Amino acid sequence: MSRNISLLLFLTVILGTLIVVSSQNWFVIWVGLEISTLALVPLLCSNFSPRNIEATIKYFLIQALSAALLLNGAMIQAWLTGSWSILEPSNNVTMLCISIALAFKIGLAPCHFWFPDVLQGLPFTQGLIIASWQKIAPLVLIFSISNTTFSYLLISASLISIVVGGWGGLNQTQTRKILAFSSIANMGWITVTALYSTQAAIIMLIIYLLINTAVFLLLDLLTLSTLGHLNNTAQLSPISIILITMLILSLGGLPPLTGFMLKFTSLYFLISNNFIMLSAIMVLGSLLSLFFYIRISFNVSLVLFPQHIVSLTAWRNSMSTTYLPANTWMASSLSTIGILAIPLTLPLYIII
Template identity: 85%
Template sequence: MSRIISTILFTTILLGTFIVVTSQNWFIIWIGLEISTLALVPLLCSSFSPRNIEATIKYFLIQALSAALLLNGAMIQAWLTGSWSILDPTNNVTMLCITIALAFKVGLAPCHFWFPDVLQGLPFLQGLIVATWQKIAPLVLIFSLSSNIFSVLLINAGLISIIIGGWGGLNQTQTRKILAFSSIANMGWIVITSFYSTQGAIIMLIIYLLINTAIFLILDLLTISSLGHLNNVAQLSPISIILTTLLILSLGGLPPLTGFMLKFTSLYFLISNNFIVLSSLMIAGSLLSLFFYLRISFNVSLILFPQHIMSLTTWRNNMSTNHLSLRTWFLSLLSVMGIIAIPITLPLYIII
């Protein structure tokens, strides 16, 4: 795919999300979601492999289903009230359709079944867009509709997502599936928090986007598609593996890394509103996720398979005197912020 076409498609995706975030009309919101989805489909199947095409078709069918539910719910609302505004009170049928549609788009359980397979079949850069940017618009809708939407239904879905996200990632060896189940769990944390504090949910979304972007980019740079590749890359680029390990632990919420602020923010607002039982269940579910994050870090740091002496010193001999590329500087900045950005994220409480 040429650079001009890719630039146009990326701009269209940004435009679709901007339309959804700034609009208060259901029909315009539906148009923004469809623009973003249709512009993303050609990018997803750019490598044109059978697995890639399969993942693209699955993604398109799920997005078409969720868009149909959203449009039908909005049409029922317009038929009964004569208004397309998202600010007007809605009936139960409309809210049920919209709730299910947003759960599909975000990847909340039990509407999560498509997400791991789709992410596994996509390259890292395309998977990054699906796992991060494409979730901004539906999450903003959930934040906006937190007073009208079925809160009990989405809170239960979020709690199940935390458990399934941790349980599903236990026996996975493919890094993209591990990131998919991790995203499902994190979406559960963000959605539950949004009903008790929109400001806290926004902080969590920013931290999630920051850490996930850094992990996807560094895994793409090192071409780490499975956990077995971590042992080989550890011999060739020790610093990169240290960054990868710290980013994975940060995503798991291990203090004092940046990802700890994601769960700390949620627990702070939930406990402040006296939701002790719900917080306890969320903590218990997150322990499953933290277990396989720690297992990955343990394997990387302690299990070193025998290698030829030349491969052990390849990273030393490949040191060049050329200036670092802009991509390397950007990835380094994201990695550092994803690991030790607590002093940066703390002011978000004051700003937001």
Template identity: 70%
Template sequence: MHQMISVFLFLTVISGTVIVISSENWFVIWLGLELSTLALIPILCSNFSPRNVEATIKYFLVQAFSAALLLNSALIQAWFSGSWSVLVPMESFPSLCLSVALAFKLGLAPCHFWLPDVLQGLPFLQGLIIATWQKIAPLFLLFYFNQLSFSYFIVIAGLISILVGGWGGLNQTQARKILAFSSIGNMGWIVVTSAFSLGTAAMMLLIYLIINTAIFLILDFLGIFTLGHLNNTSQLSPVSITLIILTILSLGGLPPLTGFILKFSSLYSLISNGFILFSSIMIIGSLLSLFFYLRIAFNTTLILFPQHLISLTAWRNSASTKPLMAKTWLISTFSVLSILAIPLTVPLYINI
């Protein structure tokens, strides 16, 4: 794809998200979502391999269905209330339709089935856009929605997502599928928290974007697609594997890494409002996800992950797993923030 076309498409994706965030009209919001999705489709299938095209088509069909459901809920709401404004409280049926549409866009359980398969079929950089940037607009819509009415469907979907994200990643060996289930679990944390504290949820979203961006960029740079590749990288560059382990454990919320403030602030918000049962379910889901994060660290540093004998020496002739010695400032910045940014998040947490 020509460089100017790629820049134009990226700017269109960004402008679609900005339109969604800045608008208070349901029709304009729908236009922004469609603009962002249609501009992203050529970017996703730029490699034009069969698996890549398949993942792009699946993503397009899911997003088209969720956008149609969102427009349908907006039309029904406009029929009931006579207004297209986001600030008007929604009726029960359009509220349910909107909740399902946002659950599909965010990959919340039980509407999560598309996300692992789509991320597995895309390169890391395209998957990074879906796992980070494309979550911003639906989450801001969800924040608007939670300000007006409390949706039990969204809260229950968030709790199920935390459990599904932890349980689904236990037996995965593909790095992109592990990141997909991790994204499902973290979206559940943010969604549940947004029902009780929007400020805390916004801070959690920022931390999630930083950590996830660092992990995707590092794995793409080192060419790590499976857990077996982590073993090869550990033999080639201990510094690189240490950085990967710390960022992944930060994503799991292990103290004293940056991701710990994400889980701590969410639990503090829920317990302060008296939702002990919800907090218990979230802790159980967090322990499940932390288990497979620690399993990755254990298999990487202490034992060899089960793999074919030939792959044990493949790294010697591989150019994709070069040491992380002269990386760009972008990966360095996101890596440092994802590991050591708790002192920066504490003032934000105190203000909230």
């Protein structure tokens, strides 16, 4: 696929998301979601490998199912109330269809089964779009319907997602599947927080997008597809040991890293609204996720891993000055922000 066509399709994906974010009409929202999905499908299968095409077909089928549920729910509302407005009070059937559709789109449990397999079959770049940008539009819709009577359904799905995301990543060796289960858990944190404070959920979403983008770009830059490849990080790039370790621990929510603000923000608003007992379940689920985050950090830190190095690595053997490509600069910049951006996130709380 040529670069111009890829750029046009990617801009169309962005346009579809902007349509969803800026609209208050269910039919226009459905059109925006479909535009984004149909433009993304050719980008996902650009490699034309069997595993890549399989993941693309699975993604398309799930998105078609969720879009059909959302459209049916909106049509039921239009039939009963005569309005397509998202601000119009909705009936139970409409909110049930829309809640299930949005759970499929962002990968909330028990509608998460497609996400790890699809992400594993895609390259890191396309997987980054699925795990970050494509979550924005559904989450904005969840922010809009967070005060409905079906909020308890989203709370249950969020709590299950936090536990499933931590439990499912324990026995994984593929980095993309680990990031998929990590995304499922973080979507649970953001969704349950949105039901009590939309502003806090927006802050959490921004922090998550920054850290997740940096992790995907760094793993793609070093071609680290399994936990076994992490052992050679010291030979590929010494500074990457620090970046990957800090980013993964930041994604796990350890203070004083940026990802700590994600968990702290959620727990602060939930406990302020007497969401105490269920917050304990969320913390326990987060401890499960922290186990495989620490395992990744441990594998990266094995600078003296037992092996026989015959030749010098590229970074040691190179004597000439080379210019770093744009993706290296982007990965490094986002990694720094994802690790040490607490002073940048504090002003957001003043706005709240």
